[in-house]
Amino acid sequence: MELTVINSGSKANCYVLQNEAEALIIECGCPVQEALLALKFNSKKVVGCIITHRHLDHMRYVEDFLNYFPCYCSQGTIDDFTFRYSRRPVALQPLKTVNLGGFSVRPFDVQHDAPEPFGFLIKHEEMGTLMFATDTYYIKYKFEGLTKIMVECNYDLELLRENVRHEIVPFPLEQRTLQSHMSLEHCKQMLQATDLREVTDIVLLHLSANNAEPQRFKKEIELLTGIHTTIAQRGVVMPFNQTPF
Numbered sequence: 001m002e003l004t005v006i007n008s009g010s011k012a013n014c015y016v017l018q019n020e021a022e023a024l025i026i027e028c029g030c031p032v033q034e035a036l037l038a039l040k041f042n043s044k045k046v047v048g049c050i051i052t053h054r055h056l057d058h059m060r061y062v063e064d065f066l067n068y069f070p071c072y073c074s075q076g077t078i079d080d081f082t083f084r085y086s087r088r089p090v091a092l093q094p095l096k097t098v099n100l101g102g103f104s105v106r107p108f109d110v111q112h113d114a115p116e117p118f119g120f121l122i123k124h125e126e127m128g129t130l131m132f133a134t135d136t137y138y139i140k141y142k143f144e145g146l147t148k149i150m151v152e153c154n155y156d157l158e159l160l161r162e163n164v165r166h167e168i169v170p171f172p173l174e175q176r177t178l179q180s181h182m183s184l185e186h187c188k189q190m191l192q193a194t195d196l197r198e199v200t201d202i203v204l205l206h207l208s209a210n211n212a213e214p215q216r217f218k219k220e221i222e223l224l225t226g227i228h229t230t231i232a233q234r235g236v237v238m239p240f241n242q243t244p245f
Contacts, residue, residue, distance in 0.1 A: 001126040003240040004038045006030045008205050008232035013058050013134065015150070015232070017240065018045070019126060022101045025049035025069065026120070026132060029057045032064040043068045047101030051089065052110075052134055053117035054080045062089065072098070074107065076116025092118070110136035113180045128198070128242035134205045137182055144195040147242050150232070151190065153204040153221070154181035155211035163210055177211070184217055188224055200243065202229045 006014035007030050014030035016023055016038045023046045025035055036043060049065050051073035052058055063085060065071055071089035078089055092098060094116075097106040104123040109116070112135045119133035121143065128147025133139055135152060155177060163169040169177075182190075191202070202221060207214055214231045221229045230238060 001124060001240040001242075003203070003236075003238050005203075005232045005234065005236040006034050006038055007234045009057070009207065009209065011057055012060070013206065017103070017122070017124070017127065017130075021045060022047050022103070024100060024103045024105075024122070024124075025065070027051060027058045027134075028061045028065040028071065029059060030061065032061055032068060035065070036068070047103060048072055050092075050100075050105055050107075050120055051077060052119065052132075053077055053112060053114040055114055055135070058135070063087070072100075072105070074116035074118050077114070077118075080115040094118070108141055111138045111140075111180075112136050113176065126242060127240055130240075131194075133182075135181060137178070137180055137186065139190050142193055142195075145198060146194065146196070147198050148201050148203075148240060149191070149194070149199055150203040150205055151187060152182040152206045153184055153187040153212070153217050154206050155208045156184045156213065156217075159213070160208075160211040168210055177208070181206070181208075184212075184220065188221070191221070191225055196225055196227060199225075199227055201238075201240065202227050203232050204229060205232045207231065 004016040012029040013027040015026040046069045049069050049071045054077045066087045072092050073089045075091040092107045094109050106121040107118040110119045122130040130148040132150045164174045218229050
């Protein structure tokens, strides 16, 4: 299994999990041509695109993606998005597992300022169990048996407050960030509450351009967990097998 980060952040998000036979796309906030390039234009191997919520940096190109792949998200996401054409994503139910090719996908509810946002538990025999959670300030579930974690680590609280004091970040944006995105400290608390015994990779998602320090975040998470940590940046391609062998 291989992970490709097409993009991650407040402007656009899209990720591809793939092996030679099949692929699962997460988010469609980037042009579909970029996903096709990551797939070497083998669109037939895509079993689906799963979407966390309706904000445009995660869903802007959903109708273009639907021309190539089936898409899946919550009913709340579908109802809140304005579609120009008749084709729609398939509605997923929270905590109800669906099988997409060799991938097993279980949506769970997260805390964000969008209608019915989801995180996902994704299983595949090559990858093990991945927890994917972005755009949430808190995760109320505790997970066991994970082998991979992709989680938002959006901002450092002191850096955010400093940017507000210097008028780099407007006060209303600070309030929204606090109420809808995961800080470095909350990310650490989530990881401390998680069974990490089998986890071989942590990928930090959706870092703020102004309120995050990627290399410091990476170092602090690695020091806390002892687990190889990667910052999700445009163009990152990495092995994503259950074991490093």
